Amino acid sequence: MSALHFPTLFSPLQVGAHVLKNRAIMGSMHLRLETMDRPLQRQAMFYAERARHGVALMVTGGFSPSAEGLLEEGGPLLADPEQAEKLRGITEAVHAEGGRILLQILHAGRYARIPSPVAPSVIPSRINRSIPRELTEAEIETTIEDFVRCAELAALAGFDGVEVMGSEGYLLNQFTVTRTNQRTDAWGGSVENRHRLPVEIVRRMRERLGVGFLIMFRISAIDLVEDGADAHEVAQLARAVEAAGADILNTGIGWHEARIPTIAFVVPRAAWRFAAARLKRVVTIPVVASNRINAPDVAESLLASGDADLVSMARPFLADPAFMHKAAEGRADEINTCIACNQACLDYVFSDRPATCLVNPRAGHELTFAEIKPSTVRRRIAVVGAGVAGLTCAVTAAEQGHHVTLFEAADAIGGQINYARQVPGKQEFNELLRYYQRRLEVLGVALQLGEKPDAGRLVAGKFDRIVIATGVRPRVPDIPGITHPKVVSYPEVFSGRVVPGQRVVVIGAGGIGFDLAEFLCHPPPDAQAAQDTVQQFQNAWGVDTSPDAHGGLKAPAPAQPFRRVTLVQRKPDKPGRRLGLTTGWALKATLQRYGVEMLAGCHYERIDDAGLHLTMNNQARVLAADTIVLCAGQETERSLFEALCALGVTPDLIGGANEAAELDALHAINQGMRCALQM
CATH class of the missing domain: 3.50.50.60 (FAD/NAD(P)-binding domain)
Structure with missing residues (x-):
């Protein structure tokens, strides 16, 4: 398939004073790249690579407009011209590659992990130990000016516009609902008063920055928390933001404290399209659909249906920066698909580490892992074991031009991943194996299934390098009766x-x-649908799509194990x-x-x-x-490694065969890539 197979995804779109070359947005992600060495260079390389491969519009992680709005002490802040000037290297790198980029303005409100966070009312969040203090009316006016000033500084830094973060339970979202806003002044009480802060911010931004500056407002399309907004209130806010001057309406799904998953693998693809579709019906500006859109056919289906004008795909561009080029060139089957595991992106960020990607260790580490290029010396490489460590090593070595033979004792690739993909909700792991299978074919790796070579055969093969990725075997605990038939x-x-x-x-x-x-x-796979449907997900987790449901919640359906x-x-x-x-x-x-x-x-x-x-x-x-x-638990399977060592050969040892205690696809893939890059 090619761009011709995804005509809506690759069609241009007028947004404000700009024309986007396609309908794909790389949504905002907190990356923590600013915490690493050479942070600006890292960010410039990260965004530029995605722009080079055809992403029409990108959004940075959230920058606070003031110290009171920081997600955490030392977090990204844009409050003075000196800070803006430092960011110019990012925008120049993106523009040089033909892309556009927005700076997200995010005030954390009661989510801020700082000593004294602020909020509409003194109502703490269950996900933050700090109790917020209530903003005064004068401080609210200052906050509006902080947002507008931040947008002006973004323009000074060369950004094409800003995204105003009004969802996920951050400050602007906190003002819009009675759950967190119990004020009785002009900023609380009625729906209009609760909406006043985000609307006034957008209005003043447009007034100050003119029509050429893109303003995207990220609205909470469904809160997924008690005492959240119903669809009528969301529609009212959407119309008010449009009237105030927003160019694009992006959809946020769920607050961070919601007890319903919104982007993890348990969520079916495009599960939240109904939320974007509801907004599309009430505004005339472009609407962006987001969350669990990870393949071009999913994006095309959503766009072609008219449910949204653009799609936001954040983590899919971590998994594969060349997503759009591959889709456009008819190579959609070569896309390294985001499997929604969260292991190296969100899990890392929320544990104070820079984000990367389980299926793509280069993400966020472009300075460490340069783009893979052919080696000046072509070697003959043997990789034994086609779990993810062996697969990554084989593919990366072949991408460098080496001649690779991959041996696998089983009749299929994948190793332990073949178990994970049997778990309901983890069908995305099928995409990982599809990607590797296709890469082996494209790169001409000699795949030997059902082959378990011994040490003598490998030595006789005169390989320049031998990599052992034979994985693990289950550990058998010492319990009396462990051999019982059951x-x-x-x-x-x-x-x-x-x-x-x-x-x-x-x-x-x-x-x-x-x-x-x-x-x-x-039940067994033959007794159930091959994949959970959106309706099944909504019933199981208690998602109510009716317009009158506050927060979009209902009682979950009882489970039947x-x-x-x-x-x-x-x-x-x-x-x-x-x-x-x-x-x-x-x-x-x-x-x-x-x-x-x-x-x-x-x-x-x-x-x-x-x-x-x-x-x-x-x-x-x-x-x-x-x-x-x-x-x-597991034990390393090293018998082949030990046999080779006995013959005087010292092979590389990666994955579970190297350390069973660290059995993890994230570490295995990273180790496989690093091993190949050292060849």
Whole structure:
């Protein structure tokens, strides 16, 4: 497929005084690149690469217009000309590549992780320990001027415009709803008064900066919190912002404190298009659809339907900066698709680390990982093991022009990813394997499936470099009765070689244990839809799309688990403590809804016909089970590595074969790329 297959996505659009060359926006992301060495150069390279590959319009991470609005102390701030001048290198780099870029203005309000945050009213947030103080009317006027001054400084820095952040529960959003605004003055009470702050900011920006300056307002299209706005209030704000002078209306989905996932892998693709469509019907300016749009066909479908005029794809451009060029050139099957894992983007940012991407370690590290180019010396490389570490190494080596042979003992590539993609909601992992399969074909990697070469064969092959990526094997804990017939391993269950009974005990509550519990709670794939539908998602999480629903909430539908599952672990820690920072809570909430019992601090006594005998808090207990599944960790599979070393060959060792304790696709892919770049 080519741009001809995505005609709406690649059609130009007039927005304000500008014509965008296509309908793709790279939405705002907090990247923390400003915390690294040479921050401006890093940001310039990051945005310029996306512009070079055809993104029409980009939005920076949020810059505060004042010290009171900072997300955290030391965060991005634009409040004086000197700061603006420093940012000019970013805008010049983007413009040199034919792109446009907006600066997002974000006032965190009660979300600010600073000693004394401000808010419409003294109502704390459950996700911030600091209690806010109420802004005075004079301070509100100052805040308006701070926003306008920040926009003027953005223009001075060369930005094409600004995005005014009015969603996700930040300050402007806090003013618009009774949940956080209980004022009785001109800035609270009636809908018009609650909308006054964002509308006045946009009005004064347009008045000061003229028609050539792009103003995009990011509106909370659905709050997903109690006492949030209903669709009628959202429409009223949208019309008021348009009348005040906004050029584009971008859609934000959910507050940060919402208990409904909005961008994680459990959310179906384009699940929030209804929210953009509602806004499209009430305004005449272009409307942007956002969240979980990660493929050109999804974008085209949404745009062609008329539900939105543009699509915002933030993380997909982390995963593949060449997304638009590949789609335009008929190479959509070569796009490295965002799998919505959040592991290296949001999880990193919320743990005070610079963002990158699990499937693309170059993202945010363009200074470290230069664009991959052919090597001056072509080598013969053998990679053994086609899990993600081996696949990344093989692909990266081949991109440098090396002759690569990839051996895999199984009949398919993927390794442990083949288990993860069986979990309901994790179907996006199929895209990762599709990407690698296609890259192997395009690059001419010699893929040898069903091949388990021994050390002698590899030595005889006279390879210049041998990489061992043979992965892991499940660890078998020392429990009396561990060989009982009802005891099986997690690979046997995920692969379908064993069908568990109705009562299942899972030993081990790490990431694989949680994934397995989710897998077991659902009926077999042939008894359910291949992928959760949007309606199923809305019912399960309690999303109400009716226009009268405040915050867009309803009671979640009761869950009907296919099996009774108990998850146990030796450690006394709360199960799931090490799951993803921004996705783990959703997985835990799902298992709780399915009635999965989670036990910690267990001492395993024995396994017999009655089930698993254990002791907790000095109390004996028997967990009756038809099937007991072992998810008690992994051990490195290094037998081939050791055999090669015995022959005097020292191969590279990557992925799970290198360190089973760090079994993680994020580390495996990063390690695979680094290994290949050193060849």
